[in-house]
Amino acid sequence: MITGSIVALVTPMHADGSVDWESLDGLVEFHIKQGTDAIVAVGTTGESATLSTEEHCAVIERVVKVTAGRRPIIAGTGANSTSEAIELTQEAKNLGADACLLVTPYYNKPPQRGLIKHHEAIAAAVDIPQILYNVPGRTACDMLPETIAALADVEQIVAVKEATGDLERARKVIELVGDRMAVYSGDDATAYELILLGGKGNISVTANVAPALMHQLCMLALDGQAAEAKALNERLMNLHNAMFCEANPIPVKWALHKMGLMGRGIRLPLVELDERYKPKVELSLAALELI
Numbered sequence: 001m002i003t004g005s006i007v008a009l010v011t012p013m014h015a016d017g018s019v020d021w022e023s024l025d026g027l028v029e030f031h032i033k034q035g036t037d038a039i040v041a042v043g044t045t046g047e048s049a050t051l052s053t054e055e056h057c058a059v060i061e062r063v064v065k066v067t068a069g070r071r072p073i074i075a076g077t078g079a080n081s082t083s084e085a086i087e088l089t090q091e092a093k094n095l096g097a098d099a100c101l102l103v104t105p106y107y108n109k110p111p112q113r114g115l116i117k118h119h120e121a122i123a124a125a126v127d128i129p130q131i132l133y134n135v136p137g138r139t140a141c142d143m144l145p146e147t148i149a150a151l152a153d154v155e156q157i158v159a160v161k162e163a164t165g166d167l168e169r170a171r172k173v174i175e176l177v178g179d180r181m182a183v184y185s186g187d188d189a190t191a192y193e194l195i196l197l198g199g200k201g202n203i204s205v206t207a208n209v210a211p212a213l214m215h216q217l218c219m220l221a222l223d224g225q226a227a228e229a230k231a232l233n234e235r236l237m238n239l240h241n242a243m244f245c246e247a248n249p250i251p252v253k254w255a256l257h258k259m260g261l262m263g264r265g266i267r268l269p270l271v272e273l274d275e276r277y278k279p280k281v282e283l284s285l286a287a288l289e290l291i
Contacts (some may be wrong), residue, residue, distance in 0.1 A: 003222060005035060005036055005218040006039050006204060007036045008040045009028075010047075010208055011047050011059055012024050012256075013266060015263065029260060036071065037071065037072075037218070038074060038098075039072075040203060042056050042076040044076070047270070060095050061095045064096040073090035074094050075095070076103070079105070085122050093126055093128040099128060099131060099158070103133040106138065107140065110141065116147060116150055119132065128156065129158045131158065135186060146238055148160050163187055167190055167193055167197070171193045174198040184203050188205055188236075189240045192229040195229075208255070209239070212223075227287040238283075238284045242255075242284035243255070245277045246274060254272065259290060
């Protein structure tokens with residue numbers, strides 16, 4: 001079981017939007033040195049929505065190669081087409097990923113029974129550990145706790161990323177499935193609280209820029225050190241908030257640029273961080289001595 005701080009890795013790009021492979025290599029090494037526990041390649045933060053299938057697979061392949069077994073690699077392979085999700089998941093397995101992260105099908109709004117059949121089909125087709133990913137604020141599709149419970153005994157489905165930020169809902173999910181699958185937070189601001197409820201880690205945007213601190217936060221929560229985890233999270237709260245002052249990954253990519261870890265590139269229809277938000281992001285970084 002993967003536990004701790006799991007970075008939802010950005011995909012660095014040049015000014016023209018092409019993938020910056022050298023900076024990608026550098027980010028992988030940065031996370032290994034800073035204590036990140038696992039890496040998600042080409043999730044939402046990795047701009048999966050605008051990478052071509054070839055680029056998507058190439059980024060997974062590169063992250064697996066550079067990591068060279070030093071950390072588990074989770075490949076983002078979700079799609080709103082079940083057949084496409086199967087193809088991406090199979091390719092991720094072929095490329096050496098340790099697990100796959102499958103976002104609920106977006107835009108077409110399947111009913112709960114459709115979600116069950118979707119994930120059952122992927123699990124039946126590809127023999128690799130699979131993590132459900134519920135983020136209704138982006139997908140317009142909410143996987144209910146009862147649906148997660150219905151999938152918890154499917155052999156390949158090993159975890160769920162619950163990204164609503166609703167701790168009562170997280171508590172219910174953990175009560176329903178916590179003895180059968182791992183539950184991860186997908187909301188940085190409330191992650192330590194979900195872990196204290198019985199979660200196993202956090203799939204994080206903030207970890208892109210503060211990997212050592214996010215690793216420490218997760219370890220404190222996993223050890224049950226509630227007061228210490230709360231205090232550290234309060235230190236991080238301005239950074240958590242700054243990372244979502246515009247749509248993810250716009251702020252985090254600007255932050256990494258300011259830290260000297262990559263250029264300014266981002267792919268349309270996303271654009272560089274608005275000038276009015278740059279001081280907020282920079283102040284949050286400076287307060288933690290990240291710049």
